[in-house]
Amino acid sequence: MNARKRLEDSPIPTRIKLSLLWASLMSLYIYNDYFVLFVPGTIDGMAAGSMGPLGNYTDTKMIGVALILAIPASMVFLSSIVAPRTSRILNLTLGIVYAIIALLTLIGSPIFYKMVVCFQLVALALIIKLALRWT
Template sequence: MRTLRAHTANPPSQSTLEDLRMPVQVKIAAAWTSFMFLYIYVDYLALYKPGFLDDLLAGTVHEFDTGPTFVALALTLMAVPILMILLSATLPARLNRTINLAVAALYIPVTVFNAAGETWSYSYFYALSIGLEVLLLAFILRSAWTWPRQPATA
């Protein structure tokens, strides 16, 4: 009965929410996960553009032939952020920070280039998707750059 009274004396609406500090590795891994969802859904939703499937069936995507080189390049572009989820959660701090700074910085121009050759009729779609992806990459860069440091011990 005592615990019941203590619980009802401090209802949830008047209590302060606990704000735990999340490790930077988890924040960065979550950002790469969000980036991947956007990356995949942008490619998926592009299938709904008129004529896209016809071009795909004819063997071209954005004027590129869909041969082995294109498929390998596309897989590489997808595999790097996918692997960054795991690497961000598992690598030691110094290496983790360095790799995240390098990969996120490299993916900003890659992300912007993905809209090259798109029509203006889909400019809102690509502006929104690229904007969100770049924001996530900026979050990764900021999180890695401001990685908390421990004071040096004597």
């Protein structure tokens, strides 16, 4: 008798799904920022202190950019350890905020960048959906 073996398919807790989505989002951020370095003039502009649409380098702008990247990176961990009610609120709020930020980055971006931002928006939509449906 040739019995088929079934693979175990355990349900994945919502907090782990959220954490994985934030990790995926961070990978998309990192790769998109890396790929944009290949656009002619980008590195020269950076060396001259240009921050693209943000204008010229200032410490305040860099602190803002650092926070914008540190928050979703922190959500990878926070989604899995904070109390469910707090995690739900954080995921809903930050999912919406980062979807708005992602939409703003579409303006004037190269086509490859826009494509990756679309994947970011899918991840963010899933974060919002999971947080909304979290019972």
